[in-house]
Amino acid sequence: MLPVPTRRLALVAALAAAVVLALDVDRRLLLVDGVLLVLAAVDWALAPRPDRVAVERDLPGVLALGGRGEVVWHLDNPLGRPLRVALADDLAPSLRPRTRRIRVRIPRRGRAEGRTTIHPARRGRFELGRVTLRVEGPLGLAARQRRVPCPGLLRVFPPFRSRDEAELRINKARILEVGLRSAQGRGGGTEFDQLREYSVDDEFRRIDWSATARAGRAIVRTYRAERNQTVLLLLDNGRVMAGRVDDVPRVEHAMDAVMMMTAVATRLGDRCGLVAFDRRVQRVVGPAQSRTQLARVTEAMYELEPQLAESDYAGAFAETLARFRRRAMLVILTDLVEQAVGESLLPALPLIVRNHLVVVAGVADPDVVGWAASSPRDASGAYRKTAAVRALEERRRTVARLRGLGAHVVDAPPGQLAPRLADTYLAVKATGRL
Template sequence: MIYPTRRTILITAGSAPAAFLLGVFAPGYWFVGLVFLGFLIALLVLDAALGAAGRDMAPIVSGPMSAAVGRELALTVSVRAARAPPRWCEAALDSHYLLAAPQGLRTRIVLHGGEGETTIPLVPLRRGTARLETVWLRWQGPLGLVWKQRRLSLGEEIVIVPDIRALRERSADFSHRDMLHGLTARMQIGEGAEFEALAEFQQGMDRRSIDWKQSARHRRLLAKEYRTERNNNVIIALDSGRTMCEPLAGLPRIDRAVGAALLTAFVALKDGDRVSLFAFDSHPRVSSKPVSGARAFTLLQRLAAGIEYSERETNYTLALATLTTGLNRRSLLVIFTEFSDTISAELMLQAVGTLLKRHLVLFVLLRDEELEGLAAAAPETPEAVTKAVTAAALLRERRLVVGRLRRLGVHVIEAAHDQAGPALLNAYLGVKQRNLL
């Protein structure tokens, strides 16, 4: 495609008044305007012929084909000119609803020796597969009078997966078995409730571990040694309903929850526990059987990446009833959710009450920093007063529900979106050390 540049349009627009004045004051020279127009057309044809043709310009788009949601990635656009390279050109990519371009999708590339490249930063907004269909490339002729444009099909896909940056950054700590509990190997043997062996009592051991009957039989003090339980069931339930899909600090809440859930799942698998993933909104959507071993983390990551964004209301009664079906032993249920009103919270409380009779329930709630900021800000206008009162009422209802959950015996974690993962991990390790399972 060839079309005029801004310079050509300005020249043409400027010559029209001159031709009009020439026709008014010197009618005998009216043909000068036609001569100038023909000369301009000849320059346009010459400019189009001298510059690089469309087949001579080859754009190449490269970059990571997988990215974590919320983490910036950079696509590299490189251009190579086979003949008559221009000094510079412009490249543009088509947009996709899963990707945001902070600096725009169009960039300028300076060519040196017929080659040049630049980067376009992109930020994934949601999980899924973003397909880049088209790249446009345009450049000017030597005289700068015409644009030449080439359109190429890309067909490149960028798979957007959950963000596990925290897991990668701290993988060296998690890979060390002693770091999972924060205790030494000697203390791990002495903790827990599962009997390991009898050993001779030594100074510094807990006197409550002395087995008096065996000590009397062997005529020396013997103490029981315990080991930390393994193979516990850890079920991570993710609410993917309408409220959890609302944005929090630029990303949906569900994506924040998925990152924290995968961090804890990785540690639990490394520690020998069995982990399963469950996602629900109005109906159960994702359900996996309990898996064990570090190799099973890939399966959980793939299932978490497939959790869809829903616009439906959450049905806690159906979801939690389905979740506990087939659970024959006491398990740790980690539930990521959010409630926007007392009615939905009341249904949630009724459903959770039945779980506490047999299982240990841990709720993870993400603090709404925007709502807290509205409630704490000094109101200066009537609109600000309304926002502050509404935000304070919502926070008050939230605190009432959290208080009722804790009185029922539910462990509740309230943390900022960037601290939810470490907070949940610490709570999980605390449950293991206190033998609550």
């Protein structure tokens, strides 16, 4: 247990020294120092042990990256006199706390609390351990200091930036679905829904002549998009996903797309799952249609950090096919870099395009597009424009090669990747290609 002089002791010593020096009497200075030292020792001896103070920490539990939360420390004093206590918490710098230190006065046999706000700048799991308590003596000249246990857990999840876009698409799909009997609904899809009376908006070919003969009036067959189909999201967690677009790692854009696809697919009656991989498969969430699937997928992703190595697509595809044999829409979220795609993804793609509908999605860098369209004014600008034009041309070749092997490709700028991917899914459902 560490004895610590307080600011009050330092202030008293400084004032005493100033007075004695003004009187020009050195012996008095020594006497004052001795008295202060004795008083500080007595004060330290009378100071309660820090572990006598009960401390608890309230945390949000779960926060979204970039969100705000509050940390509250509760301190209980079991003694019959008030205490002055300072607390320092080992909050990670990436949580960006407003403060990590508080000073409180706890009434006798009472409770006090301190607060701070946090604004996480990094995803992941934060396990909080000990806090440092400093309890002052009754004179305020010395204090006892000790680190005491105060366990806590904070999880910072990826933000669901496209939540509103997801709700718009879910609502639109439900309105258009024949099951909701939209006034203009024509009953698209491939799964039989119901028989109903013919209206002027119905297609003539949908008339069910047997039902018409029985009812004595025109009856049509209506269809809806099939349900309980499978969507598997394959999240590349390798080197190419560590690059930043709009000052956000590519993997963060991909995670937003994963969450939007999971929300849309499960709410519209399909089963959605996740496979996250780099050199090996890191996370697997089996396809499900439950209301909790979005939470399960998000929890599986929140600790992932891109590995600085090439991803093993062949291994990931082989494990995916071994686990899930049912035909599915496989959505591969990666970066459409020619070298990485050409060396790893393209050779492995034939493993899955034969029996599955494959979509490859990546986020485009608007800065590169801007540099390619710029009018350079110096040599540096010219080199940058040349490199950007070359990068875009390589990206176009990559997209063409992927499509040539039978994959659908979504290449969209930040903020549009998730909505464009969801639109592709809805188009596939509407045409019955899955």
